[in-house]
Amino acid sequence: MFSKIKKFLHQKVFYINNFNLLLIIVFLNLIIQFFPNLKLDLTANHLHTLSPATKKIIKNLDDVVNLKFYVSSQLPSQFKSLSQDLNHLLDACHQLNPSKFIVTRLNPDKDESIKNQAIKDGVQPLNFSSLKQDKFEISTAFFALMLSYGDKNQLLPITTDIDNSEYYLLSAIKQLTSDQKPTFCLTSGHGELDYSQTSLLHRYLGQLYQIEDLDLSDPDQQIADDVSLILSLGPQQAFDQDSIDQISQYIAQKKAFILFIDSVNLDVNLSSQPLNHPHIEKLLSKYGIKLLPKVVADTSSLIANFKSAKGPFLTQYPFWLKILPSTFNPDIPAVSSLSQLSVYWPSALEISDPAQVLFSSSSHSWLVDGQQSSFNPTQISRPKSTDSHSYPLSAINTQDAKLAVVADTDLLKDNFVANDPSSLALLMNLVDYFSADDSLLTVRAKNFAIAPILPLEHQQQQIVRWINLALPLLILLILFFLLRFWRKRYHQSLTL
Structure with missing residues (x-):
């Protein structure tokens, strides 16, 4: 009788722990939902965080910088991730100084007047091939930034040659705001x-x-x-x-x-x-x-x-x-x-x-x-x-x-x-x-970097090779004996 009660309590604790874990996951999702700007940038160069120089320049703008982001709904694959990163960058800059850094997103695909305005501003459409109904078709897309400061304008085409949008945006702002x-x-x-x-x-x-x-x-x-x-x-x-x-x-x-x-x-x-x-x-x-x-x-x-x-x-x-x-x-x-x-x-x-x-x-x-x-x-x-x-x-x-x-x-x-x-x-x-x-x-300097594998001497290579061979087996043996020990203790507790 006592063993059945103990077994029931063990099962109850198991279900309670799972329920608590589920509550924690739901709670974390609610935090993310109510605080969408909350993020943790773990990249080595803080790629997704505005640099102090950018924050200082955006906060200290003397006049309004109007930025028009011409972006089509259908983009080439190599521009989709860049478009997402650029949107995050523009949102972060706007939040720093909402009254002086104004962002307007325009889709030339949905409005012919916007398309004509983009061409008038000097934006060159991108030509790319896409697969539609099992056929390759040549499509066009718009992807560029137009900055205005007072009576000065500057077109900033976005390319994938140098993956550093924040730098080119900041340098363009510095040019517009300087004499x-x-x-x-x-x-x-x-x-x-x-x-x-x-x-x-x-x-x-x-x-x-x-x-x-x-x-x-x-x-x-x-x-x-x-x-x-x-x-x-x-x-x-x-x-x-x-x-x-x-x-x-x-x-x-x-x-x-x-x-x-x-x-x-x-x-x-x-x-x-x-x-x-x-x-x-x-x-x-x-x-x-x-x-x-x-x-x-x-x-x-x-x-x-x-x-x-x-x-x-x-x-x-x-x-x-x-x-x-x-x-x-x-x-x-x-x-x-x-x-x-x-x-x-x-x-x-x-x-x-x-x-x-x-x-x-x-x-x-x-x-x-x-x-x-x-x-x-x-x-x-x-x-x-x-x-x-x-x-x-x-x-x-x-x-x-x-x-x-x-x-x-x-x-x-x-x-x-x-x-x-x-x-x-x-x-x-x-x-x-x-x-x-x-x-x-x-x-x-905030760009994606390749972490190179450092060259090793022959003796060091041999040590690494033997570690790679022996370590997985050692981990498996440790896990096996730990699991066996835990199962043995668990069964002993049920028989008491």
């Missing part, structure tokens, strides 16, 4: 990267800054006194002494100079040819930065697609480096918030005071002579692990100058930017950093 765009000069006349190679770069820089050409190969061209930032992208020919003298005098005034440069040039057959920059190298050494005629290879690298006589093949290519988050300088805001970056055939730098390293290769990298005949992936020899070190790939001097050097130019080319746009974030971070516009740095 003029920041201006900087782009050097030319020495074989620098041109528009055909860097159209994506020019496209995004043109949205944010006023760009002026500076051809120092022209004897009549002089650096104007009001120029505060000069950008040089991959000069192939050496600067003459007159050009270097101008740049030297300019840097001595603590005006910003950003240089992307290679010590080696590769042709389509991956054969190398050293580049000589005697005057610019002498200038850089004055500020603690030395460009070495060496190319850095690294085990922390990307997969590349190559062609051979037998056909295309994929291989891990050590000259395409994957920069690890731990190698970014945490003391420099321009790179401290970056979580990923890819560089291609980078040159090595040698750094001395007062210059600082911006980022470097991993500790599993090595140097290759820039004068070797080929960088063909089938002819790469790897050194012993004892010959591996970390090498600086970028440097900055803010003590007696405003000088930044990145020992790679390929990372800015369209074909590489399309695969990894973080190089644009690096460049624009440096521009903003030297322009004293730190507010945009933390916003631009």
Whole structure:
């Protein structure tokens, strides 16, 4: 009799616990229902939370910013998640300042007048194919933002090239609310990267800054006194002494100079040819930065697609480096918030005071002579692990100058930017950093990052392999004995 009563009590406790669990679930659902804006952002870069810079600018708007969001009901698949994230972003901004940040959502599919207004505002419809009734049809959709501030308007087309809507929205607001765009000069006349190679770069820089050409190969061209930032992208020919003298005098005034440069040039057959920059190298050494005629290879690298006589093949290519988050300088805001970056055939730098390293290769990298005949992936020899070190790939001097050097130019080319746009974030971070516009740095760095698998030594790989084999079996054995112990105690309690 007593055992039956005890069994009944055990069953009753079981049902009560289940009922309590159900009540907790219902209670949590009610909280979510009544507090829809309550959310917990667990992403590493707080992707779904407004940055302090955005909150400050939205709260301190002097006048009304009217934002028209043209969005069709039927969107291409790659825009649907972006549309949802953008709606959350706009709602969060509106809640910060409802009277000064006004959002109007317009669907051109439902109203012909809205469609005509979108076209009048300069919105280009998206063309995409869709499957309807077992047939592919070409459809059009609208997806763009139009911002108005006073008598100024700016169209902000939304694309998936760079997944950072908050940054581009904030930068557009800053442009509308400021008197003029920041201006900087782009050097030319020495074989620098041109528009055909860097159209994506020019496209995004043109949205944010006023760009002026500076051809120092022209004897009549002089650096104007009001120029505060000069950008040089991959000069192939050496600067003459007159050009270097101008740049030297300019840097001595603590005006910003950003240089992307290679010590080696590769042709389509991956054969190398050293580049000589005697005057610019002498200038850089004055500020603690030395460009070495060496190319850095690294085990922390990307997969590349190559062609051979037998056909295309994929291989891990050590000259395409994957920069690890731990190698970014945490003391420099321009790179401290970056979580990923890819560089291609980078040159090595040698750094001395007062210059600082911006980022470097991993500790599993090595140097290759820039004068070797080929960088063909089938002819790469790897050194012993004892010959591996970390090498600086970028440097900055803010003590007696405003000088930044990145020992790679390929990372800015369209074909590489399309695969990894973080190089644009690096460049624009440096521009903003030297322009004293730190507010945009933390916003631009909020992007989806890939967490790379760190390379392991052979002994560490063996340890991990044995742990992977033994740990699941050990967990199963522990669970088996625990379950057996609990069942035994349960049956003993019923027989008492």
